[in-house]
Amino acid sequence: IEMASGAIFSSLRRRRSPTLEAFLAPVDLSDVALVQTLVTVVNELVSCFSKRSFFFQRKNTRSLVRKIENHSISGHFHDLNQEISTLLDVFPVKDVGLSKDVREQVELLLKQSRRAKLFIDMEDDALRIRFFSFLDEFENGRIPDSAELRSFYVDKLKVIxxxxxxxxxxxxxxQIVNHEGDIEPTISVLKGFVAMTRYCRFLIFGFEEDELDLENG
Structure with missing residues (x-):
């Protein structure tokens, strides 16, 4: 659990901020030029967070990966929201000739972005912490209770x-192959998860799949 809690927010701080030019623009813009400038700014912000693909962008993402990346994904979206909030803070709303409706929308977006908080799915996070605790037991020479492992994989994660x-x-x-050096969990931790899941595969399901392969072969 200590290993898990130590890495909770480390990945949230590791991001590239947008360039200064993203926040600087002349105030005497026409409607078309203003829209084009805003599009450029948004593209700059998005590019800062597009280097690493999120779990929902991968076809073969599974339950374990989602649980492991729970904090990381929430953190990335929270960081992006903070960048947008900063952008709106310095945006010269009063100096730009916006219509009343557009100005109200900008002000509403600013209020919403200021109120936004980091959201963590507590149920998923509890499973993530439990997953780390199992790994911690293995690394300290203790074998977790087989009934608890079965309940975790089959009942909680629906690995049937x-x-x-x-x-x-x-x-x-x-995840190991596509791992980036400053992203949590580390490669060594991911390898530990792989080893533990392989152990649980045979503990819970035995040689079930291997026998089917032989029959089909």
Whole structure:
């Protein structure tokens, strides 16, 4: 659990801020030029967060990966919201010839972005912490209770057979291949998750899938 809590917000601070030019623009803009400037600013902001693909952008993302990246994904969206809030703070609303409706929309967006808080799905986070605690037990030479492991994988994560368990393993292995150096969890932790999930595959499902492969072969 200590290993998990130590990494909770580390990835949230590791991001590239937009360039200064993203916040600087002349105030004497026509409607068309203003829209074009705003599009440029938004593109600059999005580009800062597009280097790493999110879990929902991957076809083979599985339950374990989603739980592991719970804090990271929430943090990325929170950071993006903070950047937008900063942009709106310095945007010269009164100096730009905006219509009343547009000005009200900008002010409303600013209020909403200021109130926005980091949202963490508590149920997913509880599972993430539990997952780390299992790994911590293995690393300290203790084997977690088999009934608890079965309940975690089958009941909580809905890993119902050997095939789906193997898919989870492959998704974790893909995380290792695509891992960036400053992203939590580290490669060593991901490898620990892979090893633990392989262990649970045979603990819970035995050689079920291997026997089916032999029959089909």
């Amino acid at each position: 057979d050997a095939a789906s368990c193997r898919t989870e393993i492959e998704a974790l292995e893909e």
